[in-house]
Amino acid sequence: MLYDQYKKRETFKDSFDTPLFGTLEADSPIPKNVIGEHPLEPALAYQLIKDELMNEGNARLNLATFCQTYMEEEAVKLMSETLEKNAIDKTEYPQTAEIEHRCINMISHLWNSPDEADTIGTSTVGSSEACMLAGMAMKFRWRKRAAEFGLDLSKKPNLVISSGYQVCWEKFCVYWDIELREVPMNADCMCIDPNTVLQYVDEYTIGIVGILGITYTGKFDDMLAIDRILETYNASTRHKVYIHVDAASGGLFVPFVNPDLPWDFRLKNVISINCSGHKYGLVYPGIGWVLWKRKEYLPEELIFEVDYLGGKMPTIALNFSRSASQIIGQYYNFIRLGKEGYQRIQQKTQDVAHYLAEQLEETGIFHIYHDGSDLPVVCYTLKEDEKREWTLYDLSDRLLMRGWQVPTYPLPKNLENIVIQRIVCRADLNYDMAELLIRDVKEGIQELNQAAVLVHGKKAEPKVYGFTH
Numbered sequence: 117m118l119y120d121q122y123k124k125r126e127t128f129k130d131s132f133d134t135p136l137f138g139t140l141e142a143d144s145p146i147p148k149n150v151i152g153e154h155p156l157e158p159a160l161a162y163q164l165i166k167d168e169l170m171n172e173g174n175a176r177l178n179l180a181t182f183c184q185t186y187m188e189e190e191a192v193k194l195m196s197e198t199l200e201k202n203a204i205d206k207t208e209y210p211q212t213a214e215i216e217h218r219c220i221n222m223i224s225h226l227w228n229s230p231d232e233a234d235t236i237g238t239s240t241v242g243s244s245e246a247c248m249l250a251g252m253a254m255k256f257r258w259r260k261r262a263a264e265f266g267l268d269l270s271k272k273p274n275l276v277i278s279s280g281y282q283v284c285w286e287k288f289c290v291y292w293d294i295e296l297r298e299v300p301m302n303a304d305c306m307c308i309d310p311n312t313v314l315q316y317v318d319e320y321t322i323g324i325v326g327i328l329g330i331t332y333t334g335k336f337d338d339m340l341a342i343d344r345i346l347e348t349y350n351a352s353t354r355h356k357v358y359i360h361v362d363a364a365s366g367g368l369f370v371p372f373v374n375p376d377l378p379w380d381f382r383l384k385n386v387i388s389i390n391c392s393g394h395k396y397g398l399v400y401p402g403i404g405w406v407l408w409k410r411k412e413y414l415p416e417e418l419i420f421e422v423d424y425l426g427g428k429m430p431t432i433a434l435n436f437s438r439s440a441s442q443i444i445g446q447y448y449n450f451i452r453l454g455k456e457g458y459q460r461i462q463q464k465t466q467d468v469a470h471y472l473a474e475q476l477e478e479t480g481i482f483h484i485y486h487d488g489s490d491l492p493v494v495c496y497t498l499k500e501d502e503k504r505e506w507t508l509y510d511l512s513d514r515l516l517m518r519g520w521q522v523p524t525y526p527l528p529k530n531l532e533n534i535v536i537q538r539i540v541c542r543a544d545l546n547y548d549m550a551e552l553l554i555r556d557v558k559e560g561i562q563e564l565n566q567a568a569v570l571v572h573g574k575k576a577e578p579k580v581y582g583f584t585h
């Protein structure tokens with residue numbers, strides 16, 4: 117087969133005026149597992165790969181993801197013009213390092229740091245890396261204290277978190293040999309029950325993670341209540357426990373929409389926070405942030421030095437080389453939007469979530485668990501109806517036929533019998549699109565109600581669309 121193609125090449129060479137879809141390569145399979153023998157013309161390579169990716173779905177209709185699917189043209193231009201900048205190379209790109217530093221200062225301000233000069237942080241690839249760093253800092257600090265207090269260091273330390281945790285925490289615990297102590301999500305608030313948290317805490321606890329925006333439901337853990345409970349606990353023991361807030365989604369949403377909510381460095385026992393710049397920070401995937409309230413909370417062993425303008429600069433991140441373009445995209449958004457711009461976008465996103473929740477409620481068949489009042493995420497289940505012969509998984513199917521990805525999945529531990537559907541509203545889901553979505557939901561329901569052929573009985577097998585946690 118390949119030989120035939122090479123022979124064809126000898127007699128039928130492509131030239132500059134060969135139409136793209138008339139080229140030999142457009143008529144033959146492109147290299148898949150073994151690198152090809154010959155170069156391709158750039159326009160052709162571009163087209164062939166773009167065509168392969170064509171049926172992947174429209175990112176903006178993917179309501180499963182929290183990750184940003186729209187940026188302004190100017191931002192994209194700036195980011196594509198800075199792709200070659202290596203974020204770790206502080207000597208070659210000192211202004212980029214300065215921009216990263218400015219972003220950290222801006223975020224520490226948004227998170228009400230008591231002393232910005234003493235707050236330390238870094239950009240990361242996303243919240244997963246940020247959580248890994250925050251978890252390592254908790255473990256290293258605990259180990260030092262544990263050694264001082266004569267605890268048995270061969271025993272596994274533990275991390276306390278709601279069962280609605282994102283998978284990055286499970287990874288952290290596996291990689292670092294830590295017991296993950298799950299506090300079952302409370303069925304009423306669909307978040308952690310602060311009153312039960314202490315049952316899971318002991319002298320081997322490296323920290324408690326509160327989640328500002330539980331991935332499953334979009335609800336917030338009550339950080340103020342956890343802080344108060346810990347305040348009393350810490351006053352009674354030398355084995356003090358502190359809070360890390362996983363604000364992957366809420367960290368760059370709440371400061372603009374609900375600035376009075378106390379969840380951040382205003383709380384005494386919150387000592388580190390992470391967020392994803394690529395979620396409500398409104399940057400394309402590839403950027404996260406983690407900050408420690410005071411330098412003393414970041415153990416020195418985790419800080420490494422890199423060259424910077426003839427001197428040294430501390431770095432904390434796990435990755436070494438990566439493009440700085442996402443950091444630059446984050447700075448673009450910060451200066452372009454300002455607080456007012458972010459507020460308007462996030463408020464609109466929340467309004468759209470409320471609209472969707474109202475419309476879904478009006479159908480009369482859904483029970484709304486979360487109407488977008490915390491994160492702009494709507495989640496709901498089907499009310500019981502013995503006559504109904506379809507499930508939320510079927511509705512996801514119907515919506516997928518119209519291009520919408522709306523995931524259906526069971527809740528975590530303790531609530532696994534509840535199957536929910538979730539719509540993540542993002543900046544680029546405008547009111548008009550929301551109307552179309554509701555139209556498609558209603559039509560989907562009608563079609564399902566009338567469907568004569570069902571492919572399964574009442575026990576539907578879960579199907580996964582997009583990632584749900």
Ligand SMILES: Cc1ncc(COP(=O)(O)O)c(C=O)c1O
Nearest residue numbers: 242243244282284331362364392
């Ligand atoms: C609460 C929470 N933490 C951590 C993460 C991981 O974030 P990233 O995708 O930025 O690594 C997510 C992602 O959805 C999340 O929702």
